[in-house]
Amino acid sequence: MNVIETARAHARDVVAPSVERWEREGRFPRAAVEAAAAGGLCGLFAPPEAGGQGLTFAEGMGVFEELGRADASYAFALSMHNAVTTVLTRYASVEVRERWAGPLTSGRALGGFSLTEPHAGSDAAAITTRAKPDGAGGYLLSGRKAWVSLAGEVDVFALVCRSGDGPGYGDVMVVALAADQPGVRVARLYDKMASAFLPIGELELDGARVSAAEVIAPPGAGFQAALGAIDVARVDIAAISVGLAAEALELALRHAAMRRMFAGVELDLQAIQFALADVETDVIAGRLLYQRAAGLLGGPGGAVAAAHAKRFCPDAALRAAITCSETLGAYGWLNDTPLPRFIALAKMLQVVDGTTEIQRVVIARDLRRRATGLVGEGPDRQRR
Numbered sequence: 001m002n003v004i005e006t007a008r009a010h011a012r013d014v015v016a017p018s019v020e021r022w023e024r025e026g027r028f029p030r031a032a033v034e035a036a037a038a039g040g041l042c043g044l045f046a047p048p049e050a051g052g053q054g055l056t057f058a059e060g061m062g063v064f065e066e067l068g069r070a071d072a073s074y075a076f077a078l079s080m081h082n083a084v085t086t087v088l089t090r091y092a093s094v095e096v097r098e099r100w101a102g103p104l105t106s107g108r109a110l111g112g113f114s115l116t117e118p119h120a121g122s123d124a125a126a127i128t129t130r131a132k133p134d135g136a137g138g139y140l141l142s143g144r145k146a147w148v149s150l151a152g153e154v155d156v157f158a159l160v161c162r163s164g165d166g167p168g169y170g171d172v173m174v175v176a177l178a179a180d181q182p183g184v185r186v187a188r189l190y191d192k193m194a195s196a197f198l199p200i201g202e203l204e205l206d207g208a209r210v211s212a213a214e215v216i217a218p219p220g221a222g223f224q225a226a227l228g229a230i231d232v233a234r235v236d237i238a239a240i241s242v243g244l245a246a247e248a249l250e251l252a253l254r255h256a257a258m259r260r261m262f263a264g265v266e267l268d269l270q271a272i273q274f275a276l277a278d279v280e281t282d283v284i285a286g287r288l289l290y291q292r293a294a295g296l297l298g299g300p301g302g303a304v305a306a307a308h309a310k311r312f313c314p315d316a317a318l319r320a321a322i323t324c325s326e327t328l329g330a331y332g333w334l335n336d337t338p339l340p341r342f343i344a345l346a347k348m349l350q351v352v353d354g355t356t357e358i359q360r361v362v363i364a365r366d367l368r369r370r371a372t373g374l375v376g377e378g379p380d381r382q383r384r
């Protein structure tokens, strides 16, 4: 089985049958993550010598579409874990790699990414969590992080902080922060619209220690490094969104093909056919967008391609979840189907790893660069 088939089987056999129980119990399923790791799903992009699969983003991104068919928040947790595993196994010091590569790729340890703060979401350069030199080459961290996914479950964070109070992002840095130490405390857990089993909350840092070896990107390099990781995460979210939309469409098709009405079945109605045709177009377009972005990540055009995919796919997933729920009539409102959960999860996908508006900001910035070139060409073009 290749890794995409493994993800399909994991989503179908492990996640889909259990997710309602996970929601009821409100506990993160670490055993499921270890099962995913046994199939290589916890170190997709980590090098083989670190226990990973060594895949390119283009080769591995389909995993998130498959996982997104079963549950977007479980898929998101694995996406974040993979992003942190990739960063720690590719870019961290030998000491950090030796400590974390095995536990992370085997799923025994969970990785988390922490950038957002209560006052700094889209405006990420406004973070204030401070890293003060400890006199031995390391740092002591203080501040408060918000929207920390897997809060209380994460073993190691890739955490974004700053070494000074200067404006902008010149002193932003990224560190590997072990979660089980004094000075790291989950201060609050959020009560959310969905995903009861995925704890998300706030983290208080009060003198938490990182050594010199645990600095992944030093002051000055941290902001770009964090943005690089977020670009990958945006494509993951786009792929998860396509999985959600594709699954919603299958549910709706199955229902409409069987639901008898007006001497035929619901799928005989052209209005229903057209609504589902639009969902299918969105699924195909979304898949092309995330696959294209996955191929460009890390190179020129990668960030903008990621923004296009993240701008389009979660909105398409929400449209799909609503349309497909309507196809089921009143039954679409029942928790017997995953559609109410899918609607809530599509809302989450629109926000996480940068909102839809922020993707438009990234795309518009690129368009303005292009416009500058066009203005230069203006008179020539007019003369032609």
Ligand SMILES: Cc1cc2nc3c(=O)[nH]c(=O)nc-3n(C[C@H](O)[C@H](O)[C@H](O)COP(=O)(O)OP(=O)(O)OC[C@H]3O[C@@H](n4cnc5c(N)ncnc54)[C@H](O)[C@@H]3O)c2cc1C
Binding pocket: 080, 113, 114, 115, 116, 120, 121, 122, 123, 146, 147, 148, 149, 150, 200, 348, 351, 352, 353, 354, 355, 356, 357, 358, 361
């Ligand atoms: C389920 C979930 C899990 C998350 N997990 C993590 C995590 O693990 N780690 C982490 O670091 N973060 C995490 N986040 C945080 C997420 O990345 C932020 O919520 C997101 O970046 C938006 O920030 P904000 O919520 O503070 O909104 P704000 O930045 O306050 O934005 C409010 C509104 O203003 C709009 N807006 C902002 N700027 C502009 C602009 N320039 N032009 C037009 N409109 C604009 C936004 O689109 C939004 O609609 C998570 C969020 C969610 C929902």
